[in-house]
Amino acid sequence: xxxxxxxxxxxxxxxxxxxxxxxxxxxxxxxxxxxxxxxxxxxxxxxxxxxxxxxxxxxxxxxxxxxxxxxxxxxxxxxxxxxxxxxxxxxxxxxxxxxxxxxxxxxxxxxxxxxxxxxxxxxxxxxxxxxxxxxxxxxxxxxxxxxxxxxxxxxxxxxxxxxxxxxxxxxxxxxxxxxxxxxxxxxxxxxxxxxxxxxxxxxxxxxxxxxxxxxxxxxxxxxxxxxxxxxxxxxxxxxxxxxxxxxxxxxxxxxxxxxxxxxxxxxxxxxxxxxxxxxxxxxxxxxxxxxxxxxxxxxxxxxxxxxxxxxxxxxxxxxxxxxxxxxxxxxxxxxxxxxxxxxxxxxxxxxxxxxxxxxxxxxxxxxxxxxxxxxxxxxxxxxxxxxxxxxxxxxxxxxxxxxxxxxxxxxxxxxxxxxxxxxxxxxxxxxxxxxxxxxxxxxxxxxxxxxx
Numbered sequence: 001x002x003x004x005x006x007x008x009x010x011x012x013x014x015x016x017x018x019x020x021x022x023x024x025x026x027x028x029x030x031x032x033x034x035x036x037x038x039x040x041x042x043x044x045x046x047x048x049x050x051x052x053x054x055x056x057x058x059x060x061x062x063x064x065x066x067x068x069x070x071x072x073x074x075x076x077x078x079x080x081x082x083x084x085x086x087x088x089x090x091x092x093x094x095x096x097x098x099x100x101x102x103x104x105x106x107x108x109x110x111x112x113x114x115x116x117x118x119x120x121x122x123x124x125x126x127x128x129x130x131x132x133x134x135x136x137x138x139x140x141x142x143x144x145x146x147x148x149x150x151x152x153x154x155x156x157x158x159x160x161x162x163x164x165x166x167x168x169x170x171x172x173x174x175x176x177x178x179x180x181x182x183x184x185x186x187x188x189x190x191x192x193x194x195x196x197x198x199x200x201x202x203x204x205x206x207x208x209x210x211x212x213x214x215x216x217x218x219x220x221x222x223x224x225x226x227x228x229x230x231x232x233x234x235x236x237x238x239x240x241x242x243x244x245x246x247x248x249x250x251x252x253x254x255x256x257x258x259x260x261x262x263x264x265x266x267x268x269x270x271x272x273x274x275x276x277x278x279x280x281x282x283x284x285x286x287x288x289x290x291x292x293x294x295x296x297x298x299x300x301x302x303x304x305x306x307x308x309x310x311x312x313x314x315x316x317x318x319x320x321x322x323x324x325x326x327x328x329x330x331x332x333x334x335x336x337x338x339x340x341x342x343x344x345x346x347x348x349x350x351x352x353x354x355x356x357x358x359x360x361x362x363x364x365x366x367x368x369x370x371x372x373x374x375x376x377x378x379x380x381x382x383x384x385x386x387x388x389x390x391x392x393x394x395x396x397x398x399x400x401x402x403x404x405x406x407x408x409x410x411x412x413x414x415x416x417x418x419x420x421x422x423x424x425x426x427x428x429x430x431x432x433x434x435x436x437x438x439x440x441x442x443x444x445x446x447x448x449x450x451x452x
Contacts, residue, residue, distance in 0.1 A: 011224065014220045014221055014224045015224060017221060018211075018217060018221035018224055018225055019143070019147055021216060021217060021221065022142050022143060022151070023151065023154065025216050026139075026142060026207075027139070027151055027154050027155055028154075029203075029206060029207075030135050030138065030139060030155060031154065031155050031157065031158035032158070032199060033094065033098060033131075033135065033199060033203065034131075034132070034135060034155065034158040034159065034162075035158040035159075035161065035162050035165075035166075036098075036192075036195050036196050036199060037098075037101070037128065037131055037132070037196075038158070038159050038162040038166075039162050039166040039170075039192050040101060040102075040105045040124070040128075040192055040193060040196055041070060041124065041128065042162070042163075042166075042269075042272040042273065043105075043108070043170060043188065043189060043192050044063075044066065044067055044108075044121070044273070045067070045272055045273040045274070045275070045276050045277070046167065046170040046171070046174065046185075046188065046276050046296070046299075047174070047185040047188060047189065048063050048273075048276065048277055049276055049277045049279075049280035049295075050174045050184060050185045050188075050276075050292060050295075051174075051183055051184060051185045052185045055183065055185075056111070056112070056113065056114055056117060057114070058114060058117075059404070059408055060277075060404040060405075060407040060408045061401070061404040061405045061407075061408045062114055062404070063273075063400075063404055064273070064400040064401040064402070064403055064404025064405060065118065065400075065401050065404070066114065066117045066118045066121050067121065067269075067273045067400035067401075067404075068269075068396060068397035068398065068399065068400040068401040069118055069121050069122050069125070069397065070121045070122065070124055070125040070128075070396065070397075071125055071393045071394065071395075071396035071397040072122060072125060072397055073121075073122040073123060073124070073125025073126035073127075073129065074125035074126070074128060074129045074390075074393055074396070075125075075129075075390050075393060075394060075397075076125075076126065076129070077126055077129035077130065078129050078130055078133065078386050078387075078389060078390040078393070079383055079386040079387060079390060080129075080130075081093070081097070081129045081130025081134065081386070082130045082133050082134055082137065082383065082385070082386035083383060083386075084130070085130060085134045085137065085138075086137070089209040090134060090137070090138040090141070090207065090209055091203070091204065091207040091208060091209050092204065093130070093134060094131065094134055094135065094138065094203055094207065095200050095201070095203040095204035095207070096200075097127065097128060097129075097130060097131045097134070097200075098131070098196050098197075098199060098200030098203060099196070099197055099200035099201065100127035100128075100200075101124060101127035101128045101131070101196055102193055102194065102195070102196030102197035102198075102200055103127075103193075103197060104120060104123050104124045104127045104193075105124060105189065105192065105193030105196055106189070106190060106193035106194060106197070107120055107193075108120055108186075108189035108193065109182065109186045109187070109189045109190040109193070110186070130386070132389060133385050133386045133389045135155070136152070136155075136369060136385065137381065137385065138207075139151060139152070139155060140381075141209075141210060141211075141229070142210075142211055142225065144225070144228040144229060144232065145232055147318075148370060149314060149317050149318050149322055149366065149367065149370055150314060150315070150318040152314070152366040152369060152370065153310060153311060153313075153314025153315070153317075153318070153366045154314075155366075156310060156314075156362065156365055156366045157307050157310060157311060159362060159365075160303040160304070160306040160307040160310065160358065160362050161303070161307050162303075163272075163299060163300055163302075163303040164300045164303045164304045164307060165300075166192070166300075167276075167296040167297070167299035167300040167303075168293060168296040168297050168300055169191075169192075169296070170188050170192065170296055171292045171293040171294070171295055171296025171297070171299075172292075172293055172296065173187055173188035173191040173192070174187070174188045174292045174296075175291070175292045175293055184292070210226075211225040211226055211229070212226055247380065248380050248383045248384040248387060249387070251384070253434070254372070254384050254387060254388060255391070256430055256433075256434055257368075257371060257372060257388050257434075258387065258388045258390075258391035258392055259391070259426070259427070259430055260327070260331075260368070260392075260427045260430045260431050260434075261368065261388055261389070261391070261392030261427075262391060262392045262394060262395045262423065262427070263331065263395070263423040263424045263425075263426050263427030263428075264331070264334075264361055264364060264365060264368065264392070264424065264427055265392045265393055265395040265396055265399070266395035266398065266399045266420055266423040266424070267334050267338060267357065267361050267399075267420050267423070267424050268361050269395065269396050269399045269400060270338075270399045270400070270403055270416075270417075270420050271302075271354070271357065271358065271361075273399070273400045273403075274400070274403055274404075274413070275299055275302075275354065276295065276299050278350075278413065279295055279298050279299055279347075280295065282347045282350075286346065286347055288347060298347075298351065301351050301355065302351060302354045302355040302357070302358035302359075303358055303362075305355050305358070305359055306355070306358040306359045306361075306362040306363070307362070309359040309362070309363050310359075310362045310363050310366065313326065313363045313367075314363075314366055314367075317367060322367050322370050324431060324432070324434075324435035326363070326364065326367040327364050327367055327368050327427075327431045328428050328431050328432055328435075329360075330359075330360035330361065330363050330364035331360070331364065331424050331425070331427040331428035331431065332424075332425070332428045333356060333357070333359075333360035334357050334360040334361055334421070334424040335421045335422070335424040335425035335428060336421065337353050337354070337356040337357045337360065338357050338417050338420045338421045338424065339414070339417045339418045339420070339421045340353055341353040341354050341357070341417070342412075342413060342414050342417050369385075372384055372385050372388055395423070399420070402416060402419060403416040403419075403420075406419070
């Protein structure tokens with residue numbers, strides 16, 4: 001059943017049934033994997049103000065360096081890992097990644113020095129390399145282009161919900177000081193690391209490499225999905241542009257998208273790694289006192305509205321088509337709100353402004369990732385999206401290190417937050433230029449294929 005049969009009643013029924021099953025059976029599990037992935041990479045942010053920095057004698061710059069070096073290990077193996085996924089199959093490769101990072105995450109329980117912390121953060125990046133782009137590429141193998149914005153929105157909900165659920169969870173684990181003779185922050189690392197190993201083993205048996213190999217789709221659904229995805233691939237490869245891996249590295253659009261993503265990631269990980277520390281600073285700044293669990297709930301506050309906004313914006317985009325404004329406007333909102341938050345006169349107003357930042361970043365990311373495979377397919381899609389993710393995630397190293405270094409240098413976070421806002425402003429400008437030059441067309445009623 002090809003694309004010409006989309007409007008036939010029987011085919012429409014099969015289509016709806018297939019997408020519904022994918023939404024229920026596949027997306028939540030991959031989102032759970034992403035939830036654990038993001039929690040493990042950002043757990044260091046919860047540990048820092050909860051005893052880790054004091055026990056290990058870390059300065060703000062050292063904490064920032066240890067947080068960010070994760071991304072150097074990640075960058076080194078990002079593209080090779082995504083090509084390996086394309087070669088060996090998503091099921092085996094994603095399961096392997098999860099089990100590997102779970103083992104490394106558990107080892108943080110026993111860290112004793114800054115050097116050990118830095119080494120483990122680097123190894124965690126090596127272990128996790130390829131997961132995020134691999135998960136996006138995996139979902140793109142099951143979902144036709146016009147449904148991908150909605151499916152990616154559901155998948156991306158895992159990221160803000162990681163903090164909504166994970167921050168109070170981390171706070172509770174940290175408060176369990178003394179279990180197994182461990183400090184609370186060490187027990188927290190143990191508690192968030194073990195699930196990655198368990199879910200990684202389950203993924204080996206639960207996931208399938210393609211719609212044709214699934215057991216929960218019937219024959220008609222498999223045939224429809226295979227036909228749709230094959231037709232899309234053929235339509236892209238029939239164009240004039242070559243889709244080789246080598247061509248990706250010479251593609252100006254790929255590099256422009258990399259710099260756009262850099263700005264969003266810079267803002268994202270500044271919040272992820274330093275928001276718990278900024279909230280701990282409320283005690284001295286405003287004369288208030290919070291316990292570990294309360295700090296966890298306060299950290300979670302900006303991310304619940306972000307998840308809600310992400311969901312409704314994605315629904316609107318699915319109905320009306322993805323447009324450049326879904327990326328440009330959030331970048332501008334983040335550029336203004338991030339530095340503005342530091343001039344708020346109370347904890348409540350500070351958190352309210354940071355909530356705007358979180359809503360902006362998370363609402364933009366699913367729509368950003370619908371852009372690359374508008375012009376990339378096959379191995380080039382795997383390499384191109386991995387390259388964008390790799391270059392963008394250089395901000396994952398730069399953001400925490402520069403933020404910590406500037407805090408040590410100036411005594412507060414004001415200057416570093418203006419740097420964050422500046423990068424997000426650059427993202428808005430580049431996306432505006434890209435769309436006006438017709439290099440990326442996001443017309444109403446159309447959906448752009450995605451890979452990762």
